[in-house]
Amino acid sequence: MFALIDGNNFYVSCERAFRPSLRGLPVVVLSNNDGCAIARSDEAKALGVKMGQPHFEIRHLEQSAGLVCLSANFELYGDISDRMMTLAAGLGPLQEIYSIDESYVGDLEGMRDLTQRAWAIRSRIYRWTSIPTCVGLAPTKTLAKLCNHVAKDAERKPGSYPKEFAQVCNWAEMSAAAQQDVLHRTLASEVWGIGRRIAAQLSEQGILTAWDVAHMPATKARREWSVVLERTVLELQGLSCISLEQAPPPKKQIASTRSFGQAITDLPPLIEAVSEFATRAAEKLRAGGQRAGALQVFAHTSPFRPGPRFYRTATIHLEPPSCDTKVLVGAAVAGVRSIYAPGYQLAKAGVMLLDLAAKGVEQQALDFAAPGSVRDQSPLMEVMDRINGRWGKATVHVASTGNAEKAVSDWRMKQERRTPRYTTVLDEVPIARA
């Protein structure tokens, strides 16, 4: 048995935890640069605000309907998530944290009063964090996900599912008739693992509901689609194919990307942005004790705007693999210089770290071996990470220009505008481009 515990409208609920006056109001949380809606309260959903809808399309609702739009505060959401996950773990012996607002709890076979325990955990989470949650319980992850969906909709969409399944829904305690009824009421596209594309292809063959998916031959799912859909079919039939992953597997890639508030056309601000991305990515890399064997940097124009298109990527191989911010920033800057062309309204750029590998013992030894070598920078990086962890992001950072004088003058200008910061001035590291 699995439980899926999920925070309702999570980011909005986090905001409401600290601003109770927002309860009952239509509220959305906006993405970076206040670009689009990434979380909506039930009241905002009722106004017709869609997931991912651009802010400028819903802005009129602020006046006409009292819609409250908030900029995202991911640090806050991360903190509340940690607390919620700790409480959710109390439901059973094993936990997989699946996303910022969801966790599976597993190994629940034979547990007595499981449904009652789920209710108790749910109310404890609400009392201690102010986050309302729903719980789905079932013998497979896909069914637990489905029950979680039922628990949510039964509460907020009257008539969608029987009311007794609201908030906590246990598949194992439903009658066979109730299980069938739920499968019939659920669209195929609402099943975990079936997205828009596959749902459209399924509907061409008359497979419209979760019941239809559960009753298609698994062999057909595999033959005409893939093993992914085959697993979904089997999981809906109650055969567990997707197991709990307690310790997250080591990351295979790390990305740091951003849309720009205003389009960029010149190289210097692009270099500045890309340096920032490489710095963030390097921090994540070191936090996981990994090194990157390659770095990819990209920049592109907006797909929504007219004008000449630009979409380029450069891949730089790092030999030896590195987790040093200076090396990664140097590679990112070299890469972006190589793809840059003037005359384009660049809307987005990013850095991705690839070919990640655990930092081996030999590498750690090398880090401390030869003073002055490229590889002896890890102690510096460690100190940087500690200072930034203690005093906040970018308290200390790498300057990404080959011109030390300019770096210093840029830094002075920033000092005048901001609270005091400290910076180390370091040169670009030359990188061989693949």
Add this chain to the structure above:
DNA sequence: TCTGGGGTCCTAGGACCC
């Protein structure tokens, strides 16, 4: 004017090997 930022897995096809 203004359109998110991360991730994962699977498959197909090409290059290359014996």
Add this chain to the structure above:
DNA sequence: TCTGGGGTCCTAGGACCC
């Protein structure tokens, strides 16, 4: 007419998730 039969590795692209 028939045109070997596997393997592996790599990459690109598609689809999905939150």
